[in-house]
Amino acid sequence: MNGFLGRLPPSGGGERLANFQIIFSGNEDDLYRFVLTWKMSSDVKKYDELKQQIQILEKRVKELRERISELEEERMRLQREIAELTSLRESVRRDLAVHGREVEASKEI
Incomplete structure (x- = not known):
């Protein structure tokens, strides 16, 4: 059995590095594939997470656009009322001047 001692890269917000140990049997290609798989899963x-944040932001943008539309309608309604x-x-x-x-x-009469 071969062993590999290493450190995980920081995940996100400045967390401490975690120690880990990988025990594998086989050659270095197996270790290389494992590390690549682990890296890819981390990237996924x-x-x-980014996709979820984008979806939240897109939903917020849609809500804000709807609110802007509502406010524009209210502004036009108020402008009509002011004109009236x-x-x-x-x-x-x-009428007062004539009266x-x-x-x-x-x-005078």
Whole structure:
């Protein structure tokens, strides 16, 4: 039986290196294949974590786009309401001006 003593590379956020020991039987090709397999599985795990983070971010972007759309609709609704109120205000001012002239004219009589 051959043995190999090594250290795992750091995983993620600065964790301490862990000691490990691999006991294998066979030649160095078997060890090489094992190390490659272990490295690939580590890379796959990182890929899966990144994929999950991307999916979360994509969902958040979709939610934010929907919220932006809702806010745009609300803005347009408020702009229409402002235009209507401005128009009404101008109409009331004109009516008051006309009514005011009528009142002054009736006082003179």
